[in-house]
Amino acid sequence: MHSFAKWILIIAVTFLTACSSPARPVVQATIGAIEAVNAGDIAGFERVVEPRPFIFPADHGPHQTFQTEWWYYTGNLTAENGRRFGFQLTFFRRALSPYLPARDSAWATNEVYMAHFAISDINGGRFYAFERFSRAAVGLAGASGNPFHVFLNDWSVEGSGPEGMTMRLRAAQDDVALDLVAVNSRPPVLQGNAGVSQKGSQVGNASAYYSLTRMVSSGTIRIGSVTYTVNGLTWMDREWGTSALEEGVIGWDWFALQLESGHDLMYYQLRAADGKPSPFVGGSLLLPDDTVIILGPGDVELEVTETWRSPRSGAVYPSGWYMRIPRYGIELKVTPALRDQELPTSVVYWEGAVEVSGRMRGRGYVELTGYADTK
Numbered sequence: 521m522h523s524f525a526k527w528i529l530i531i532a533v534t535f536l537t538a539c540s541s542p543a544r545p546v547v548q549a550t551i552g553a554i555e556a557v558n559a560g561d562i563a564g565f566e567r568v569v570e571p572r573p574f575i576f577p578a579d580h581g582p583h584q585t586f587q588t589e590w591w592y593y594t595g596n597l598t599a600e601n602g603r604r605f606g607f608q609l610t611f612f613r614r615a616l617s618p619y620l621p622a623r624d625s626a627w628a629t630n631e632v633y634m635a636h637f638a639i640s641d642i643n644g645g646r647f648y649a650f651e652r653f654s655r656a657a658v659g660l661a662g663a664s665g666n667p668f669h670v671f672l673n674d675w676s677v678e679g680s681g682p683e684g685m686t687m688r689l690r691a692a693q694d695d696v697a698l699d700l701v702a703v704n705s706r707p708p709v710l711q712g713n714a715g716v717s718q719k720g721s722q723v724g725n726a727s728a729y730y731s732l733t734r735m736v737s738s739g740t741i742r743i744g745s746v747t748y749t750v751n752g753l754t755w756m757d758r759e760w761g762t763s764a765l766e767e768g769v770i771g772w773d774w775f776a777l778q779l780e781s782g783h784d785l786m787y788y789q790l791r792a793a794d795g796k797p798s799p800f801v802g803g804s805l806l807l808p809d810d811t812v813i814i815l816g817p818g819d820v821e822l823e824v825t826e827t828w829r830s831p832r833s834g835a836v837y838p839s840g841w842y843m844r845i846p847r848y849g850i851e852l853k854v855t856p857a858l859r860d861q862e863l864p865t866s867v868v869y870w871e872g873a874v875e876v877s878g879r880m881r882g883r884g885y886v887e888l889t890g891y892a893d894t895k
């Protein structure tokens with residue numbers, strides 16, 4: 521669900537349609553997440569209307585008949601000396617029209633890519649976040665399925681092995697770098713109805729959605745001149761579709777939690793203006809024996825226990841939760857590993873590493889959108 525948050529790529533429409541030069545786009549203003557998600561004409565694009573088989577590695581790759589698409593990686597890592605890190609590496613593809621422009625230029629394209637890269641240095645108390653844009657032309661950005669590869673300049677993910685389930689993640693900017701190999705260890709979780717995640721009441725207002733919930737990861741993180749050898753777990757979310765959020769939705773909260781018990785939990789809720797969840801909430805609970813339980817309205821109780829005000833945006837975010845799934849005896853306390861993990865990007869949102877305690881312990885990631893739009 522969470523990756524709807526970043527579709528600020530409407531900003532790049534002028535950049536792509538008004539010129540064919542190699543100039544990089546310049547973002548002039550911040551827009552709201554909901555405004556970005558709902559921008560653009562969907563005529564001519566394919567829509568997700570029913571379950572379909574998922575085929576790998578092909579479905580790791582692009583689905584260019586749909587308007588939007590994203591590859592989402594988050595994780596918690598620990599260095600040999602015990603220093604802890606969180607990371608986010610995400611790629612987004614937005615088609616501006618269903619067809620290539622009729623223009624004889626190597627720069628001509630109907631797609632634009634955006635990527636976000638962030639590192640949470642938990643012991644150091646620092647958060648680093650970066651953003652990039654590019655058109656999908658002349659080797660600047662793009663994706664393929666077999667072999668799996670998605671990239672924007674030198675930020676990239678490459679798949680190898682059976683079904684492309686071993687992935688190498690690489691990104692570097694300024695004094696921060698990530699080089700990680702993530703090996704999937706569990707069956708893909710098909711979210712929603714066999715991989716169809718409904719986002720609204722209309723047919724086709726949905727995404728195709730699967731998750732790789734527990735990718736065993738190892739590699740390096742560099743902060744300044746120091747390189748740390750790290751190990752931990754990565755979560756991959758993969759979605760594509762052509763849809764919009766319905767009137768009255770102002771944002772959403774998304775949780776991806778990996779528990780020491782072997783449970784993996786994803787939950788999202790769309791929020792209305794009064795702060796209450798809309799009818800379109802969902803998620804999944806992956807049991808230690810790989811049984812998948814799909815979660816829907818009424819299954820998850822979420823209580824905010826603390827808040828945090830950003831000194832930059834002025835937004836007030838939840839900063840602690842109690843999460844309960846009574847039917848399965850799950851009671852969790854979720855706490856940010858750092859309070860300030862707000863990305864000061866074109867859409868301002870909070871996404872960061874969290875600690876899980878209570879009846880079960882673990883770590884995970886949370887995303888919070890729409891709070892900066894309504895401050």
